[in-house]
Amino acid sequence: xxxxxxxxxxxxxxxxxxxxxxxxxxxxxxxxxxxxxxxxxxxxxxxxxxxxxxxxxxxxxxxxxxxxxxxxxxxxxxxxxxxxxxxxxxxxxxxxxxxxxxxxxxxxxxxxxxxxxxxxxxxxxxxxxxxxxxxxxxxxxxxxxxxxxxxxxxxxxxxxxxxxxxxxxxxxxxxxxxxxxxxxxxxxxxxxxxxxxxxxxxxxxxxxxxxxxxxxxxxxxxxxxxxxxxxxxxxxxxxxxxxxxxxxxxxxxxxxxxxxxxxxxxxxxxxxxxxxxxxxxxxxxxxxxxxxxxxxxxxxxxxxxxxxxxxxxxxxxxxxxxxxxxxxxxxxxxxxxxxxxxxxxxxxxxxxxxxxxxxxxxxxxxxxxxxxxxxxxxxxxxxxxxxxxxxxxxxxxxxxxxxxxxxxxxxxxxxx
Amino acid sequence: xxxxxxxxxxxxxxxxxxxxxxxxxxxxxxxxxxxxxxxxxxxxxxxxxxxxxxxxxxxxxxxxxxxxxxxxxxxxxxxxxxxxxxxxxxxxxxxxxxxxxxxxxxxxxxxxxxxxxxxxxxxxxxxxxxxxxxxxxxxxxxxxxxxxxxxxxxxxxxxxxxxxxxxxxxxxxxxxxxxxxxxxxxxxxxxxxxxxxxxxxxxxxxxxxxxxxxxxxxxxxxxxxxxxxxx
Numbered sequence: 001x002x003x004x005x006x007x008x009x010x011x012x013x014x015x016x017x018x019x020x021x022x023x024x025x026x027x028x029x030x031x032x033x034x035x036x037x038x039x040x041x042x043x044x045x046x047x048x049x050x051x052x053x054x055x056x057x058x059x060x061x062x063x064x065x066x067x068x069x070x071x072x073x074x075x076x077x078x079x080x081x082x083x084x085x086x087x088x089x090x091x092x093x094x095x096x097x098x099x100x101x102x103x104x105x106x107x108x109x110x111x112x113x114x115x116x117x118x119x120x121x122x123x124x125x126x127x128x129x130x131x132x133x134x135x136x137x138x139x140x141x142x143x144x145x146x147x148x149x150x151x152x153x154x155x156x157x158x159x160x161x162x163x164x165x166x167x168x169x170x171x172x173x174x175x176x177x178x179x180x181x182x183x184x185x186x187x188x189x190x191x192x193x194x195x196x197x198x199x200x201x202x203x204x205x206x207x208x209x210x211x212x213x214x215x216x217x218x219x220x221x222x223x224x225x226x227x228x229x230x231x232x233x234x235x236x237x238x239x240x241x242x243x244x245x246x247x248x249x250x251x252x253x254x255x256x257x258x259x260x261x262x263x264x265x266x267x268x269x270x271x272x273x274x275x276x277x278x279x280x281x282x283x284x285x286x287x288x289x290x291x292x293x294x295x296x297x298x299x300x301x302x303x304x305x306x307x308x309x310x311x312x313x314x315x316x317x318x319x320x321x322x323x324x325x326x327x328x329x330x331x332x333x334x335x336x337x338x339x340x341x342x343x344x345x346x347x348x349x350x351x352x353x354x355x356x357x358x359x360x361x362x363x364x365x366x367x368x369x370x371x372x373x374x375x376x377x378x379x380x381x382x383x384x385x386x387x388x389x390x391x392x393x394x395x396x397x398x399x400x401x402x403x404x405x406x407x408x409x410x411x412x413x414x415x416x
Numbered sequence: 417x418x419x420x421x422x423x424x425x426x427x428x429x430x431x432x433x434x435x436x437x438x439x440x441x442x443x444x445x446x447x448x449x450x451x452x453x454x455x456x457x458x459x460x461x462x463x464x465x466x467x468x469x470x471x472x473x474x475x476x477x478x479x480x481x482x483x484x485x486x487x488x489x490x491x492x493x494x495x496x497x498x499x500x501x502x503x504x505x506x507x508x509x510x511x512x513x514x515x516x517x518x519x520x521x522x523x524x525x526x527x528x529x530x531x532x533x534x535x536x537x538x539x540x541x542x543x544x545x546x547x548x549x550x551x552x553x554x555x556x557x558x559x560x561x562x563x564x565x566x567x568x569x570x571x572x573x574x575x576x577x578x579x580x581x582x583x584x585x586x587x588x589x590x591x592x593x594x595x596x597x598x599x600x601x602x603x604x605x606x607x608x609x610x611x612x613x614x615x616x617x618x619x620x621x622x623x624x625x626x627x628x629x630x631x632x633x634x635x636x637x638x639x640x641x642x643x644x645x646x647x
Contacts, residue, residue, distance in 0.1 A: 001520065001523065001524075001527055002527060004520070005513065005515075005516050005520060005524075008515040008516055008517075008520070009513070009515050011515065012515035012562075315510050316513060319510075319511065319512070319513055319524075320524075321472060321496070322470070322499075322507070323500060323505070323524045323525040323527075323528060323576075324496050324497060324499050324500020324501070324525055324528035324529055325496065325500075325528055326492065326493040326496040326497075328493065329528075411467050411470070411472025411473055412466075412467065412470060412472055412505060412507075413463045413467060413472075
């Protein structure tokens with residue numbers, strides 16, 4: 001009956017209590033939302049590349065190699081010679097190997113030379129393959145496949161011509177050999193979206209008349225002639241490797257790292273991704289801390305509301321006391337009320353979160369390539385809700401202690 | 417010789433924080449089933465006296481005995497529990513929790529008084545019967561107390577004080593919020609019901625016209641002395 005009276009008392013103050021619940025609900029939804037985005041971002045990040053056992057490049061740092069080979073951020077300090085590449089490709093542990101060659105750009109997007117095997121072996125988000133939105137994989141020397149962001153930003157469709165620039169943000173364009181858009185990839189939420197993919201030979205082809213980073217004066221080899229040339233590259237930037245058995249990964253990694261002819265580095269993508277996340281993750285923790293502060297603010301708001309309700313509820317407390325309630329009962333009534341308010345707010349917040357997820361999931365996926373899974377609330381979410389209710393109880397103890405003192409002093413008579 | 421339900425002996429109380437302001441009661445008693453009117457203006461210490469009897473305020477010296485129990489011998493929560501068991505309280509007005517139903521309000525003291533609850537039998541039926549006896553329409557039983565008229569609220573307060581037959585009913589100016597006609601009707605009901613269950617009634621009022629119905633009318637100033645100022 002006390003519980004029912006507490007509920008009735010809350011209902012009687014529906015407006016202020018409702019506002020408090022709403023504030024708690026919004027803050028809880030924000031907190032859980034940030035938590036969702038955080039884990040989603042982490043998972044999406046870790047899922048940028050999967051199915052690849054090792055990434056090989058010139059010797060540098062593992063994060064640096066990951067950044068330029070997968071995220072197309074920064075540049076390679078050095079290349080891997082074609083001989084070394086062939087040596088590694090010939091090793092018995094190697095199931096497949098895909099070379100990538102970077103260094104050219106198209107507008108603000110990186111151009112990557114690779115082989116058709118890339119489309120087969122590059123996996124993201126737990127083994128998903130690249131899919132063509134339009135067109136087909138390149139099969140001519142001057143065919144290009146572009147990522148979804150490239151197509152969207154530059155408004156390209158299949159069969160449009162594109163011109164590749166040498167180097168990055170360079171004004172010297174390889175005008176002689178315009179490429180044709182052969183296909184456009186589906187959005188993946190990975191750096192592939194922002195990449196122009198051409199064949200490894202094409203990278204060589206556009207550099208036929210170039211030497212030492214500048215165009216050789218007066219030299220312009222006709223396209224027909226280029227097509228006849230041997231376009232085997234001298235070097236590649238990096239290579240993605242799949243091993244036959246996962247057990248061989250470490251042996252192969254060691255073998256590559258100890259390769260005598262050239263200083264090379266082989267990294268486990270997952271480990272390097274985690275290392276990189278360790279750097280990026282600080283911002284994420286800060287975000288979580290801020291949203292936790294919002295929850296605390298909402299609870300303090302509840303405390304303020306409880307405080308201001310005390311004076312108008314002295315009569316109520318006096319009645320309880322006259323009927324034989326101890327001051328402790330009055331105190332626990334307030335704490336109970338606060339817990340109910342916080343609990344309703346928390347559950348409402350959970351509801352808001354799922355509502356928000358249903359609405360935002362496709363939008364966020366399309367805009368940022370961030371996949372927010374809609375799952376039943378986990379143990380962590382439940383602990384968060386429980387923590388909110390407990391924090392509500394603790395915060396309410398302060399006004400409840402005051403109510404205790406008031407009801408002890410007032411007794412059954414409200415002193416005015 | 418009937419046993420007193422209330423016995424005050426050599427009671428002395430000093431208001432905290434107010435130097436030299438004190439209330440003393442040399443001796444006062446109410447016997448079982450008796451009805452007593454205590455006449456006193458506001459500021460004559462009646463609120464304090466009632467708080468002393470109910471045990472929400474502790475005397476500095478002397479004895480407060482309710483049905484033979486010395487209140488000072490009980491702990492704070494023990495006094496609260498004892499009050500719930502032995503005393504029905506009716507205020508001037510604003511007696512009820514406005515958000516609770518009439519039934520909730522009537523049954524509230526029983527929540528803190530298991531023995532009284534047992535005496536009340538099937539509590540809902542008892543509460544309903546009391547409402548009927550007090551002339552409250554049955555339709556109001558589940559209504560929110562805040563929806564009732566002042567007169568109806570006071571009658572609900574009577575039902576709440578009477579339920580479970582506490583030996584002592586304390587009423588603090590219960591009629592002051594009512595007009596003259598309702599006052600008479602209200603007192604009729606209060607007397608009839610407290611006599612029916614043999615509860616003693618101690619009413620405090622400033623209005624001597626109410627006196628004729630009571631077994632005894634006592635002037636508060638004859639019972640309690642107030643010392644002011646000069647410490």
